[in-house]
Amino acid sequence: xxxxxxxxxxxxxxxxxxxxxxxxxxxxxxxxxxxxxxxxxxxxxxxxxxxxxxxxxxxxxxxxxxxxxxxxxxxxxxxxxxxxxxxxxxxxxxxxxxxxxxxxxxxxxxxxxxxxxxxxxxxxxxxxxxxxxxxxxxxxxxxxxxxxxxxxxxxxxxxxxxxxxxxxxxxxxxxxxx
Numbered sequence: 001x002x003x004x005x006x007x008x009x010x011x012x013x014x015x016x017x018x019x020x021x022x023x024x025x026x027x028x029x030x031x032x033x034x035x036x037x038x039x040x041x042x043x044x045x046x047x048x049x050x051x052x053x054x055x056x057x058x059x060x061x062x063x064x065x066x067x068x069x070x071x072x073x074x075x076x077x078x079x080x081x082x083x084x085x086x087x088x089x090x091x092x093x094x095x096x097x098x099x100x101x102x103x104x105x106x107x108x109x110x111x112x113x114x115x116x117x118x119x120x121x122x123x124x125x126x127x128x129x130x131x132x133x134x135x136x137x138x139x140x141x142x143x144x145x146x147x148x149x150x151x152x153x154x155x156x157x158x159x160x161x162x163x164x165x166x167x168x169x170x171x172x173x174x175x176x177x178x
Contacts, residue, residue, distance in 0.1 A: 003035065010104050013042035013086075021095075028101035036061055036088040045084045045110050047117045050100040052077045059092030064110060080117040082110055 003017040015037040022031040029050070036059070045064075053076040060070045064085045069075065077083065105121055112120075126133040 006034075010106060012104065013040070015040040016042070027099065029097070029099045030102075031095070031097045034094050034096055036086070036092045038089065038091040040086070040088045040091065042084060042086045044106045044108055045082050045112075046104050046106050047080050047082050047121075048098070048102050048104065049079050049121055050098045050102055051079060052096065052098050052102065054094050054096035057093045057095060059088060059090055059094075061086060061088040061092045061094075080114045080121065082112060082117065 001019050003019055005014070006012045006016055006018050017035050017037070019033040020030055021033060024030065034054075040061075054074070056069055056071055056073045058071050060068050060073075062068050063083050065083055066075070103121075105117065105124070107120075122133070125136075
């Protein structure tokens with residue numbers, strides 16, 4: 001398994017490389033090793049639409065908002081939290097994980113908050129995928145049945161809602177046609 005430049009879009013600065021260990025095609029979450037080469041530096045701020053966590057196996061990196069993360073250091077970060085700029089003098093080796101697709105929203109304002117970052121990400125979706133944005137914001141039953149990934153109606157094992165935010169409800173059994 002070779003180290004590759006990050007396949008996240010937009011890409012990180014040169015010198016940050018990854019090895020994908022596990023990828024979930026349903027959620028697009030993944031587990032990966034990553035390294036920063038000696039003298040790595042990235043001068044922008046980023047946030048993601050996903051949760052992210054990492055453990056430093058070796059080396060120290062620096063993030064403007066949090067300071068040094070040494071060998072043995074760990075972080076868990078919910079979506080839309082600013083982090084960066086980044087640096088590592090001697091390089092690092094770490095293991096990371098996301099719960100869904102990692103998209104780098106880069107900017108240069110470290111003082112934006114979660115709501116501003118979430119709104120900015122939603123606006124990007126509106127610009128790039130207007131039909132998906134419209135579908136996400138519809139009221140009513142907006143999660144169609146997927147023949148490959150059951151969303152819980154068949155067995156009642158997955159919380160969901162119908163646009164009203166109420167996840168505690170029951171469905172009448174549908175009669176099957178013969």
